Amino acid sequence: MASTARLTRPLSRLLSISLIFNYIFPCFILVYMAVLAAQPSLFALSDVLLSGAKRELLNHAHGVVLEVGAGRGHTLKYYDPGKVSKVWAVEPSEENMRALNREILQLGLYGSCQPLRCGIEDAETLHHVGVIDETVDTVVCILSLCTIPKPRDIISDLYSLMKPAGGQLLLLEHVASEHYLTRIVQNWYTSLIWPYVTGGCELNRDTAKWCVEVTRNVGETAWTSVELHTIAGGWWNVFPHISGRLIKA
Numbered sequence: 001m002a003s004t005a006r007l008t009r010p011l012s013r014l015l016s017i018s019l020i021f022n023y024i025f026p027c028f029i030l031v032y033m034a035v036l037a038a039q040p041s042l043f044a045l046s047d048v049l050l051s052g053a054k055r056e057l058l059n060h061a062h063g064v065v066l067e068v069g070a071g072r073g074h075t076l077k078y079y080d081p082g083k084v085s086k087v088w089a090v091e092p093s094e095e096n097m098r099a100l101n102r103e104i105l106q107l108g109l110y111g112s113c114q115p116l117r118c119g120i121e122d123a124e125t126l127h128h129v130g131v132i133d134e135t136v137d138t139v140v141c142i143l144s145l146c147t148i149p150k151p152r153d154i155i156s157d158l159y160s161l162m163k164p165a166g167g168q169l170l171l172l173e174h175v176a177s178e179h180y181l182t183r184i185v186q187n188w189y190t191s192l193i194w195p196y197v198t199g200g201c202e203l204n205r206d207t208a209k210w211c212v213e214v215t216r217n218v219g220e221t222a223w224t225s226v227e228l229h230t231i232a233g234g235w236w237n238v239f240p241h242i243s244g245r246l247i248k249a
Contacts, residue, residue: 046143047074050172053231053243054078054142057170060245063137064088066161068120068154069144072096073103076113084138087113088131090120093199120144120154126161136161141171145207147200152210159214159222159248167248169211175242176204179235186238208242216249224249 047054058078063085067075070089079087087109091097097117104113118125126132139158148154158169177183186203194203208228216222228244 050241053172053241057172057243057245058140060168060170061138061140064135065138065140066090066131066136066158067140067142068158069141069147070096070100070115071143072099073107075140075142076103076107076109081112085112088126088129088136089113089115090118090126091115092117092119120148120158121150123157131161133160134163134167137163137167139167139169141169141173143173145171145173146202146205147198149200151205151207155210156214159216162248164248165224169246169248170244171207171211171246172241172243173207174203174232174239175207177235177238177240182235182238189238203238208244211244211246221249223247 054075055078058075059080061079062083065079065084065087067087067089070076070091071093073089076087076089089100089104091100094117097115100115104110104115107113114129116125116129120126139162141158145151145155161167162169177186183204190203195201212223212226212228214222223246225247226244227246228242230240231243232239232241234240
């Protein structure tokens with residue numbers, strides 16, 4: 001009996017490994033490929049679902065705009081050309097950049113919207129085109145701060161790029177849930193699968209808190225006005241969103 005037990009244990013391990021490699025792993029790959037293939041449609045659906053929130057938020061955009069993670073250009077149609085003089089559309093993805101260029105041409109924005117294929121952390125490229133400290137009237141972050149590396153550092157850098165006494169940050173982002181159980185689910189999704197099928201997106205970032213807590217100099221107020229609103233909330237929602245406008249002091 002002891003000999004049989006010793007033989008059974010290695011056999012069960014082999015069966016477990018076989019199950020993982022022959023069934024679970026291929027299923028994961030198929031899901032991953034399906035999500036990648038569906039991304040353009042998912043982006044378009046997201047734009048439809050958030051169109052009202054985007055339109056209301058971007059009505060505040062004016063002057064020189066720096067859009068972080070412009071994606072496929074779904075946001076461009078919401079800008080008021082009478083208020084916005086220039087849009088720097090930052091996008092690191094080559095595939096998204098092709099779609100972004102098509103959208104710019106289709107909307108007739110070739111002169112006023114300049115796509116930049118780089119990450120927002122690429123200060124050298126931004127400086128090369130004149131996006132330097134205190135030159136931007138409006139920074140726009142729509143579903144982008146969930147993905148960028150070192151988000152707290154980037155938010156601080158974006159603050160520096162805004163013009164003083166009136167430069168503004170407009171954001172529409174999904175954020176970490178305030179509810180304990182939902183936060184656990186977000187942490188679980190983020191640690192196991194979500195970033196790997198969505199290009200690095202993390203569900204559990206405290207984006208709103210990080211934006212509000214930006215510091216200028218010791219003893220100085222960073223913002224003269226902070227307006228943040230929860231949309232698509234609820235304790236059960238693993239994708240709560242916030243929309244907001246923060247005006248630089």
